[in-house]
Amino acid sequence: MNTRLILMLLPVLLFSATSAQAKCEDEAQPGVNWTGCDKSGLDLSGVDLQGAILRRVNFSNSNLSKARLQTADLSFAKLHKTNFKQARMEMVRLNNAKIQASDFSEAILDDARLSRSKIEKTLFLSSRMNKVNLYEARVSDTQFDNAVLANVDFSRARFSASSFTNIQAEAAVFNEADLENADFTKAVLKAAKFEQANLINTVFNQTDLSEASIRGAIIDGASFDEAILSSTIWVKYQRCRIGSIGVCK
Numbered sequence: 001m002n003t004r005l006i007l008m009l010l011p012v013l014l015f016s017a018t019s020a021q022a023k024c025e026d027e028a029q030p031g032v033n034w035t036g037c038d039k040s041g042l043d044l045s046g047v048d049l050q051g052a053i054l055r056r057v058n059f060s061n062s063n064l065s066k067a068r069l070q071t072a073d074l075s076f077a078k079l080h081k082t083n084f085k086q087a088r089m090e091m092v093r094l095n096n097a098k099i100q101a102s103d104f105s106e107a108i109l110d111d112a113r114l115s116r117s118k119i120e121k122t123l124f125l126s127s128r129m130n131k132v133n134l135y136e137a138r139v140s141d142t143q144f145d146n147a148v149l150a151n152v153d154f155s156r157a158r159f160s161a162s163s164f165t166n167i168q169a170e171a172a173v174f175n176e177a178d179l180e181n182a183d184f185t186k187a188v189l190k191a192a193k194f195e196q197a198n199l200i201n202t203v204f205n206q207t208d209l210s211e212a213s214i215r216g217a218i219i220d221g222a223s224f225d226e227a228i229l230s231s232t233i234w235v236k237y238q239r240c241r242i243g244s245i246g247v248c249k
Helices: 003-025
Strands: 079-080 098-100 118-120 136-139 159-162
Touching: none
Parallel strands: 079 098, 098 118, 118 136, 136 159
Antiparallel strands: none
């Protein structure tokens, strides 16, 4: 490349670099583009970031409680000790995000997408997550207790030491998911699907599994004490009798 061409391109390159930097300095507002920006350690509680482009953003140690993040794109975001309590996150995208020790308690995440995300030691307590997609997500030491998870798709997700007690998850899909040692005590899982799932040592005590399907699942060591199994499709495709409790008859 000759000197003249370099001199001609230099203003363009400088302008592009300045523009990219300016995006990170833009104020929080709907539709803002903070792609790849470091927004760690900030108090962003209650801000309006609806439709914002936040791919690869670093929100570690930031407070976004009660923030409005509907339809925002946080794919590949870094979320370590991030506070999303009571945030509005309908249709948010968190695909491939790295989420660790964060708090989504009481947040609304209906229709959110978290496919292939990695989630560790995170709280979704009493959150609303209807129709959320966690396809092939990797989840460990995470609590979904008392959450509403109707029609979610958790197919092929891997859960390690995770808790789902008292959840409302009618028609949820956990097909081919790894749920070894998960706890679903007192959950409502009517018409849910656990087909070909790993349910080794999984706890379903006092759970409503009526009309659910666990056909092809591995249930070694699983507990179904006082579980409602009316019309449940069992491991080898047999349907439990209406009124079955604790044991598929």
